[in-house]
Amino acid sequence: MLDAAQLAICFVQNTDPETVKNSQILQNGLAKTIQDIGEAANNLTPGFRSEHPEVPWRDITDMRNFLVHVYFEIDLNVMWKTATEDLPPLLEWLQAIFRSDAFKS
Structure with missing residues (x-):
């Protein structure tokens, strides 16, 4: 989930909605990583x-x-809003959770 969130954010970094709209590769990559995040959360x-x-x-x-x-x-x-507005705080939450005592061995 953490990796997928980081990757989705990278897909939209230094770009704009129009670039994503004109790139099937970016659209597919963004959709797949957001799906992966949801699938991981569901599990x-x-x-x-x-x-x-x-x-x-x-x-x-x-x-x-x-x-x-x-x-x-x-x-x-x-999808743009998800990647640019929703995923950065999610990434911070996930990083904090994984740094917590529950994940330290």
Whole structure:
């Protein structure tokens, strides 16, 4: 999940919505990484998710489901917003969670 979030952010770094709109490769890469984030979130235990209520787990899995099931109707502006506005705080949350004592051996 962490790697996918970092990759999605890299896809849109130093670019703009128009560039993404004109690049099928960027669109596919962005959609795939956002789907991967949602799939990983969906596979977390309910206990883990409840221990981290600051993360919008339901929104993350809902976005994955939308991308998977309604792919040809995707609004690229929504993917852009997800990558530029929603994923940076998610990345910070994930990094903090993985740095926490629960993940130290």
